[in-house]
Amino acid sequence: xxxxxxxxxxxxxxxxxxxxxxxxxxxxxxxxxxxxxxxxxxxxxxxxxxxxxxxxxxxxxxxxxxxxxxxxxxxxxxxxxxxxxxxxxxxxxxxxxxxxxxxxxxxxxxxxxxxxxxxxxxxxxxxxxxxxxxxxxxxxxxxxxxxxxxxxxxxxxxxxxxxxxxxxxxxxxxxxxxxxxxxxxxxxxxxxxxxxxxxxxxxxxxxxxxxxxxxxxxxxxxxxxxxxxxxxxxxxxxxxxxxxxxxxxxxxxxxxxxxxxxxxxxxxxxxxxxxxxxxxxxxxxxxxxxxxxxxxxxxxxxxxxxxxxxxxxxxxxxxxxxxxxxxxxxxxxxxxxxxxxxxxxxxxxxxxxxxxxxxxxxxxxxxxxxxxxxxxxxxxxxxx
Numbered sequence: 001x002x003x004x005x006x007x008x009x010x011x012x013x014x015x016x017x018x019x020x021x022x023x024x025x026x027x028x029x030x031x032x033x034x035x036x037x038x039x040x041x042x043x044x045x046x047x048x049x050x051x052x053x054x055x056x057x058x059x060x061x062x063x064x065x066x067x068x069x070x071x072x073x074x075x076x077x078x079x080x081x082x083x084x085x086x087x088x089x090x091x092x093x094x095x096x097x098x099x100x101x102x103x104x105x106x107x108x109x110x111x112x113x114x115x116x117x118x119x120x121x122x123x124x125x126x127x128x129x130x131x132x133x134x135x136x137x138x139x140x141x142x143x144x145x146x147x148x149x150x151x152x153x154x155x156x157x158x159x160x161x162x163x164x165x166x167x168x169x170x171x172x173x174x175x176x177x178x179x180x181x182x183x184x185x186x187x188x189x190x191x192x193x194x195x196x197x198x199x200x201x202x203x204x205x206x207x208x209x210x211x212x213x214x215x216x217x218x219x220x221x222x223x224x225x226x227x228x229x230x231x232x233x234x235x236x237x238x239x240x241x242x243x244x245x246x247x248x249x250x251x252x253x254x255x256x257x258x259x260x261x262x263x264x265x266x267x268x269x270x271x272x273x274x275x276x277x278x279x280x281x282x283x284x285x286x287x288x289x290x291x292x293x294x295x296x297x298x299x300x301x302x303x304x305x306x307x308x309x310x311x312x313x314x315x316x317x318x319x320x321x322x323x324x325x326x327x328x329x330x331x332x333x334x335x336x337x338x339x340x341x342x343x344x345x346x347x348x349x350x351x352x353x354x355x356x357x358x359x360x361x362x363x364x365x366x367x368x369x370x371x372x373x374x375x376x377x378x379x380x381x382x383x384x
Contacts, residue, residue, distance in 0.1 A: 012316050019303045023324050026300040029293070030331040036200030037193065037338060040254040043158050051156050053083040054135030054216070058125030060090040062143030063099055065263060069145055070103045078152035080108050086132055087143075088125040089115035096143070122209070123226065123234040130219055139213040140235075144263040146174075154258040155213045158251060165218045165249035166242050168199060169211030170256075172343050173264035183355055184264045184271060185345070186336065193339035196252040198289065204243045204250050205290045209235035211260040213253075218242060240287045256342060272366070279370035298367045300328065301360035329356045 055073065059066065073085055089097050097113065104111040112132055116124055130138055139155055141147060158164045171192055173185040195206030212235055219238075222245060226237045243250055265271035285291050307321045333352055340347040 015310065016316060016320055019307060019320075019324060022296075022299055022303050023327050026296055027327055027331045029296060030335050032201065033194055033197035034335045034338065036197035037335070039200040040196060040252050043154065043251075043253050043255050051082070051137055051159065052135040053078065053137045053139055053152055053156060054129075054133030055083060055085045055152070056126055056129040056133065056138055056140045057085065057087050057143055058090055058122045058129065059087055059092065059096055059100075059143035060122075061092050061094050061096060063092075063094045063096045065144040066096055066099050067103070069141070069143060069147070070100065070107075072146045072148070072151075074107055074109060075149045076147075076152050077149050078156070080110075083152055084110040084112060084133070084135065086112045086114075086129040088129045089113070090122065090125045091116060091120055126209075126234050127223060130216070130223065133216060136216055137213055138216050138219055140209055140211075141260055142210045142262060145171075145210050146261045148257055148259065150257045151260065154255050155211075155253055158253065159213070159215065163249060164251055165215050165246050166239065167213040167251055167253050168195065168204075168207035168239070169213065169253045170196070170259045170343070171208045171210045171262055172259055172345075174261050175345075179351075180268070181264055182348070183351060186340075186347070186352060186355055187359070188264070189339050189343055189345065190332070190336055193335065193342075194293075196254070197335075198293070199250060199252040202248055203289045204239045205287065205293055207235050207239050210262045211253075211258070212238075214238065214242070218246070221245075236290075240285070240290070243287075254342070256344065259343065275362075275366050276369055279366050298363060301363040302367075304328070304360040305364050325356070329353065332356065 057069070062069075076083070087097075087100050097115070100111065100113060104113065114128060114132065116128060119128075126140065137156055137159055139152065155167060155169055158167055171188075173181070173188050175181075175185065191206065192208060195204075195208070198205040222238075222241050225241045226234065239250060265274055285294075304321070304325060307316065307324060310316050311318045311321045329352075333347070333349075333356075336352065337347045
């Protein structure tokens with residue numbers, strides 16, 4: 001028996017009210033992102049050069065990229081007698097460590113090299129690196145990154161304030177000429193910008209281990225509270241742990257001179273595996289704001305996908321999908337434009353629109369896959 005037109009109309013009205021509420025709630029979150037971004041202090045005044053810094057780098061199969069990182073560290077404006085670089089090899093299967101050892105012979109930098117034994121994964125490598133560190137500050141990056149010459153100088157400066165225990169730094173994908181790489185870059189900017197914006201409200205949600213600084217005394221005190229069972233999350237769980245113990249002591253380094261450039265995914269499959277790895281941490285989060293934000297992002301994009309389906313089945317008019325998408329796109333574009341200015345990237349309207357069309361489907365797929373705890377590949381390992 002077919003449902004009556006009256007019943008279908010009533011369902012349609014209720015559905016439209018619900019999805020409107022969700023989209024408006026999401027738009028308000030984007031407004032809060034924009035305001036949070038604007039409130040972040042502009043770090044840049046160099047207070048002192050007397051802090052001893054330990055740069056921690058966990059590496060696995062980075063022979064194609066490691067020389068770029070080494071050369072950029074060699075070019076640091078920070079005094080070479082005031083920092084050390086500690087590389088921990090996570091069972092590389094290529095010549096990564098040979099490249100580092102060769103560079104070690106010809107540099108004035110203090111390079112320390114070690115490797116994991118029975119353990120594996122980035123968390124274990126960072127733990128081991130920290131145990132060998134002699135610096136007051138631990139500054140972390142990855143083997144596929146390139147840092148600017150004032151990176152250490154800028155990242156160390158905010159720690160002249162005793163109120164700062166951790167600093168999240170900006171990261172961007174290596175600018176590429178390919179169309180797909182430019183799409184990855186815009187999407188990644190939204191992730192970094194969102195994490196920074198919530199820090200502007202003193203509500204840590206996301207950060208990136210390619211550019212992270214923390215007081216060694218704080219790290220040593222809290223490292224045992226970081227969950228080891230997941231392959232990913234050495235950065236975010238550290239942030240949440242510090243915020244729980246020392247609320248208000250984490251900030252974002254809003255200075256374009258400390259942007260770290262990292263290699264983006266080589267293809268769509270690698271991109272999906274990376275995002276599945278990030279999403280796979282959801283069930284280990286204990287931060288209510290982080291859980292709420294992840295739920296709102298998923299729910300908003302799920303509503304757009306579902307609305308597309310019900311529009312095709314003529315349950316609601318197609319105009320509903322149009323204005324819901326338009327509301328979401330306009331607010332996101334305004335926020336992303338500000339983030340793009342900081343990163344020196346002029347936001348392309350067409351590419352941003354294309355990402356906004358693809359993004360809802362991608363978020364729903366990744367969300368469902370992470371809920372099902374499906375396996376993903378990372379650095380040649382099958383994980384979940």
